[in-house]
Amino acid sequence: HRRCSPDDAAVVLFTSGSEGEPKGVVLSHGNIIANHKQLKARINFNPQDVVLNFLPMFHSFGFTVGTMLPVLNGMTTFFYPSPLHYSVIPEIAYDIGATIMFGTNTFLAAYAKKAHAYDFYNMRYVVAGAEKLQESTRHLWMDKFGIRILEGYGATETAPVTSVNTPMDYKAGSVGRFMPDMLYKLEPVEGIEHGGKLHVSGPNIMKGYLLPTNPGILVPPASVYGDGWYDTGDIVQVDDEGFIHIQGRSKRFAKISGEMVSLTAVEQLAGQAWPDGHHAVVALPDPKKGEQLVLLTNVKQATPKALAAASPGVAAINLPKKVMIVEHIPILGTGKTDYPGATQLAAEWLNAANTDDGDDA
Structure with missing residues (x-):
């Protein structure tokens, strides 16, 4: 042996x-x-x-x-x-x-x-x-x-x-x-x-x-x-x-207009606004500000304005300008959010919608 x-x-x-x-x-x-x-x-x-x-x-x-x-x-x-x-x-x-x-x-x-x-x-x-x-x-x-x-x-x-x-x-x-x-x-x-x-x-x-x-x-x-x-x-x-x-x-920080923004902290804002929902925040390239935040959520009534109203005192830079409503957030077998999958979903959605910097939902 x-x-x-x-x-x-x-x-x-x-x-x-x-x-x-x-x-x-x-x-x-x-x-x-x-x-x-x-x-x-x-x-x-x-x-x-x-x-x-x-x-x-x-x-x-x-x-x-x-x-x-x-x-x-x-x-x-x-x-x-x-x-x-x-x-x-x-x-x-x-x-x-x-x-x-x-x-x-x-x-x-x-x-x-x-x-x-x-x-x-x-x-x-x-x-x-x-x-x-x-x-x-x-x-x-x-x-x-x-x-x-x-x-x-x-x-x-x-x-x-x-x-x-x-x-x-x-x-x-x-x-x-x-x-x-x-x-x-x-x-x-x-x-x-x-x-x-x-x-x-x-x-x-x-x-x-x-x-x-x-x-x-x-x-x-x-x-x-x-x-x-x-x-x-x-x-x-x-x-x-x-x-x-x-x-x-x-890797879960975005640089927006030169400031570091925690994507996890933004997810927590969504969690406080809609506790029963499942949320994921991803960062995508933005030609004007470096990066932009997109919130993926299964809460049907979620909008950028509703999140801003539910988060008084939070600076606009820490709030997503776009909200994507999905049936299910991609998750891995371990129970963690599949962020590459979520990022790909958001990128495809943005490209398809040909969105601008407005408050889209």
Whole structure:
């Protein structure tokens, strides 16, 4: 029998592809076990817990946290093959007496609307990750079930948990504090006054990438801070108490009339105006202002003027000039918004409509 080293590759997981071509992420045995130990130092779980996991195993959240964490820590686990069965999953949670559940904002919002108020009666922890938790989802879970969703943050490259809110360390709107034994640095970004681009290091940072352009060759994580550091590509602010506030992906900022605008923040405005809708904001080229914002939404009555009226005090530069009504926002199997797909939809719609800079809907 060949002896395994903790640094040997344990699994290759692929990034979600929410912003471009998926990349193969090579995680070692040490990366995965370290992330488990980091979580265990912050959140109390035990063999009496019952985990309900409906997240796909090809996704790092569904694999490391949803699958390996309960299996390697002696917890009972119930696997369900699809997160899209919004009426079924709350019933399963009730039937098995689930105490721990992991999900994305999209899925958690959908379950809350379908569930009976008692379906999650036994739940100790509901942890949200992979995308921004909307205020409307947070409030709905608290009002209907009395459950405080713990929002976390991570990436496939960090195996995946970088930070998480816990019952002891909790701040609404943040994604919690860094995992133990992780270091961070914020790289200044032009146009961003508070915060910067997050680089992290620690025992849970991947071995490297397998890229379609260079198959079979392991490419170590790259960062301006050298070996062992990973550039997350996220613009974040870390407050005085160590809580992380995500401002958006560096790729999810648009430069309009020389100012940096967070597309994630604009999506949140739409979420506040129409809490029951699903929204995505994309940036497209604009001959006059550099880039322009387009809101894709499944809310039939949405218009730029209605959004402006629902967002008093928000500068016009932070509001989309065009709104595209769609039946469904493109989403990936992981529950994340498919931004390349949404951008393509919006570009085709603009070209077909031959729109100008007016308030089109």
